[in-house]
Amino acid sequence: MMTIMMKAARHAGTIIPVTATNRPVKTRTIIGLGLAAALAGVAGWWLNAAKRGPTIPSPTKLSGAATAGADATLPADPDPRSELKTAIPDIVRLLEANDFATYLREYMPPDKLAAIIKETKLTFDQIVAKAQTDPAYQQQAVLEVAILKTLGGVIPAVNAAGDEATYPINPANFTSYATPGGPRIPSAVAFVKIAGQWHLITE
Numbered sequence: 001m002m003t004i005m006m007k008a009a010r011h012a013g014t015i016i017p018v019t020a021t022n023r024p025v026k027t028r029t030i031i032g033l034g035l036a037a038a039l040a041g042v043a044g045w046w047l048n049a050a051k052r053g054p055t056i057p058s059p060t061k062l063s064g065a066a067t068a069g070a071d072a073t074l075p076a077d078p079d080p081r082s083e084l085k086t087a088i089p090d091i092v093r094l095l096e097a098n099d100f101a102t103y104l105r106e107y108m109p110p111d112k113l114a115a116i117i118k119e120t121k122l123t124f125d126q127i128v129a130k131a132q133t134d135p136a137y138q139q140q141a142v143l144e145v146a147i148l149k150t151l152g153g154v155i156p157a158v159n160a161a162g163d164e165a166t167y168p169i170n171p172a173n174f175t176s177y178a179t180p181g182g183p184r185i186p187s188a189v190a191f192v193k194i195a196g197q198w199h200l201i202t203e
Contacts, residue, residue, distance in 0.1 A: 079197065081106060081107070081197035081198050081199075082196060082197065082198075083198070084156070084165060084191060084198055087107070087191070087198040088148050088151055088152075089148075091103065091107055091144075091148055091200065092145050092148050092149060094106075094107075095141050095144060095145050096145060098132065100128050100131040100132055100141075101124075101128045104124075104127070104128065104131070105124075106197075107198075107199055107200050108199060108200065109192060109194060109199045109201065110194070136181075136183070139177070139179075139182050139183050140183040142177070143174065143177045143182075143183045143185065146174060146177070147169060147174065147186070147189060148189070150169075150173070151167050151189070154167055156191075162193070163192060163193040163194075164190065164191070164192050164193070164201075165190065165191045165193075165198075166188050166189070166190045166191075167188060167189045167190070168187070168188050169185075169186055169187055169188050169189055171185040171186070171187060
């Protein structure tokens with residue numbers, strides 16, 4: 001998605017510096033999601049997360065903090081990014097609501113968002129406007145929602161530090177999105193936890 005965004009947003013504009021106070025995020029190429037990253041994630045700062053609710057079905061027999069989605073209610077922590085089981089449906093909710101600004105701000109790793117702004121020479125608002133009107137970005141958003149909705153009940157592979165979670169994806173399940181010039185179907189979806197908040201890793 002970052003690749004799509006870079007291609008779609010080459011016109012120069014005023015750069016708004018973005019300071020990433022969190023640790024750098026390892027580059028991954030396993031996910032073409034991330035809208036904004038999208039741009040991805042992906043791209044007003046931190047809206048009231050307490051008003052959100054998951055929009056995907058609750059899975060069964062899940063365990064562990066890194067499992068995607070079990071409860072249909074918000075956790076004690078009002079920030080849905082604190083757990084994957086609430087972060088994933090929250091991303092779906094934001095994308096389905098066409099709220100790309102909040103999606104990019106909250107779920108794209110800060111250093112990736114800063115890199116996009118620097119590379120495209122666009123302001124954050126200009127990037128959001130591109131995401132709302134660019135067909136390639138819209139196609140990527142539709143694919144991302146479809147993929148994320150299949151993660152309920154899936155237990156990801158988590159690294160030893162507990163701050164990276166990877167969900168395997170079967171591209172064959174999303175062949176209907178493989179149109180000429182359309183979004184790339186990833187083989188996995190990955191998240192990284194920064195300062196207690198999960199972010200979607202984007203390429």
